[in-house]
Amino acid sequence: MPPDYSDPSDREKDRQELFRRFSRGGLARSRLRRLLQGTVWPLLIGSASAAKRLLDFTAAALLLLLLAPMMLRTILLWQATGRHVFQRTPRLGRWCREFDQLSFAPRSNRLFRIMKSLGLISLPVLFNILKGDMSFIGPRPVSPGELSPRDRMARRRYDVKPGLIGLWWLRQRGNIAYDSEAQVDRQYVDSQSVWGDLGIVLRAIPAVFYGKGSTDAPDSLTILGMPIRNLTMSEAVQAMADFLNGTQPRQVCFVNADCANLAYRDPEYLSVLRTADLCLADGIGIKLAGKLLGREIRQNVNGTDLFPRLCEALAESPHSLYLLGARPGIAEAVRDWISQNYPGARVAGCRHGYFPPEEEPAVLREIAASGASLLLVSFGAPRQDKWIRRHLPETGVKVAMGVGGLMDFYSGRIPRAPQWMRDIGFEWIFRFYQEPGRMWRRYLIGNAVFMYRVLVEKYSRRDRRSPKASNTER
Numbered sequence: 246m247p248p249d250y251s252d253p254s255d256r257e258k259d260r261q262e263l264f265r266r267f268s269r270g271g272l273a274r275s276r277l278r279r280l281l282q283g284t285v286w287p288l289l290i291g292s293a294s295a296a297k298r299l300l301d302f303t304a305a306a307l308l309l310l311l312l313a314p315m316m317l318r319t320i321l322l323w324q325a326t327g328r329h330v331f332q333r334t335p336r337l338g339r340w341c342r343e344f345d346q347l348s349f350a351p352r353s354n355r356l357f358r359i360m361k362s363l364g365l366i367s368l369p370v371l372f373n374i375l376k377g378d379m380s381f382i383g384p385r386p387v388s389p390g391e392l393s394p395r396d397r398m399a400r401r402r403y404d405v406k407p408g409l410i411g412l413w414w415l416r417q418r419g420n421i422a423y424d425s426e427a428q429v430d431r432q433y434v435d436s437q438s439v440w441g442d443l444g445i446v447l448r449a450i451p452a453v454f455y456g457k458g459s460t461d462a463p464d465s466l467t468i469l470g471m472p473i474r475n476l477t478m479s480e481a482v483q484a485m486a487d488f489l490n491g492t493q494p495r496q497v498c499f500v501n502a503d504c505a506n507l508a509y510r511d512p513e514y515l516s517v518l519r520t521a522d523l524c525l526a527d528g529i530g531i532k533l534a535g536k537l538l539g540r541e542i543r544q545n546v547n548g549t550d551l552f553p554r555l556c557e558a559l560a561e562s563p564h565s566l567y568l569l570g571a572r573p574g575i576a577e578a579v580r581d582w583i584s585q586n587y588p589g590a591r592v593a594g595c596r597h598g599y600f601p602p603e604e605e606p607a608v609l610r611e612i613a614a615s616g617a618s619l620l621l622v623s624f625g626a627p628r629q630d631k632w633i634r635r636h637l638p639e640t641g642v643k644v645a646m647g648v649g650g651l652m653d654f655y656s657g658r659i660p661r662a663p664q665w666m667r668d669i670g671f672e673w674i675f676r677f678y679q680e681p682g683r684m685w686r687r688y689l690i691g692n693a694v695f696m697y698r699v700l701v702e703k704y705s706r707r708d709r710r711s712p713k714a715s716n717t718e719r
């Protein structure tokens with residue numbers, strides 16, 4: 246159909262458009278645009294990886310120069326014993342290319358033990374970084390056979406060079422490595438940038454002090470009189486599922502540094518914690534306390550991170566949930582969140598936590614009539630845990646647990662700390678920043694008091710007990 250030029254300005258517009266596209270200048274411009282599109286993007290991506298390589302190379306070269314006297318001395322000492330200086334461990338690098346990761350070969354002398362405790366035997370890895378086998382930041386270097394690239398999730402990790410530290414390394418030290426290593430590596434590769442790597446370097450500073458945690462951590466331990474079952478997140482979900490399928494009503498508590506301070510001056514609360522069916526380790530304070538007392542905490546099993554995993558488990562079970570607590574409208578918003586994210590999980594009822602004491606019998610009747618198996622109570626500690634202790638049989642549920650501010654987070658009323666703050670155990674700083682008026686005493690004074698009490702416990706135990714204790718608690 247011929248164009249409709251009833252408006253003469255349309256004809257002029259078309260003429261200009263054709264001239265712009267097909268005149269000699271127009272064609273040259275479009276060719277130039279295509280050329281730039283084909284080169285700038287690859288250049289940008291290439292230069293990001295070149296920038297990383299340049300940073301790795303420069304930092305490794307500088308460190309090697311700085312450490313040259315010490316490394317040369319070690320090499321000469323090792324050579325004098327007539328055995329290999331370096332140990333070579335086969336690893337899979339980028340695109341699954343095999344390389345040997347270098348470290349100082351083990352010796353049975355005292356110097357080696359000192360160097361090992363200071364992490365200095367790994368220093369030759371700087372040669373791997375200089376050579377380009379590895380980077381400072383990246384997924385953990387794995388041995389051939391470990392984390393197969395045939396696994397779709399693990400495959401992505403081989404798109405980048407392995408590194409000395411990375412996201413998985415951080416999560417392990419922050420006690421929040423809940424997902425599989427391959428999942429975390431994928432997350433890293435998908436969001437990788439020079440700035441992201443710099444963020445990992447900064448987050449590594451506090452993480453170094455937390456330590457990796459011990460594989461021979463005790464199954465249970467006591468901190469300031471609070472008995473804690475040392476479970477990982479997935480073990481905790483399994484324990485909850487077992488409780489839900491059991492016959493006895495059970496009480497589950499989360500214990501953090503603030504709970505320890507509350508329990509210290511509240512014998513009733515302490516007795517609730519001591520007799521609860523399950524107390525789980527919540528927060529970086531408990532992890533540090535465990536470390537100071539020589540009893541490593543396996544994972545930070547806080548209610549807020551447990552909740553979505555629990556919803557996932559509930560979605561595949563016949564059990565339903567009752568949400569009690571927080572301000573009016575909050576429990577309903579959490580119910581909506583559950584139905585959007587875990588449509589299979591059934592919420593049997595919900596109610597806010599600001600009811601007068603005379604309404605309590607009606608609230609208990611309502612929970613019992615709902616037929617819920619799991620009750621989440623959000624009144625704040627210690628009130629929620631004492632309330633559960635008093636009323637658990639009347640609620641008719643199989644499991645009840647005090648979850649503090651959890652509902653405020655999932656309703657969206659209070660934003661949760663960003664992931665990078667959680668990675669380094671600084672979620673409490675975010676809470677303090679959100680509500681300084683209410684939280685300053687809990688965190689600024691409370692954390693210091695908690696650490697002081699833990700140190701007192703450490704030194705008084707050392708005086709009272711022999712270093713070797715039972716299998717379950719050390």
Ligand code: UDP
Nearest residue numbers: 570571572598599623624625626649650653
């Ligand atoms: N809350 C309640 N009823 C009350 C007092 C408090 O339901 O009488 C709720 C409050 O709205 C909040 C939760 O209890 O949702 C306590 O949150 P907080 O952050 O203090 O708990 P934490 O996680 O620190 O124990």
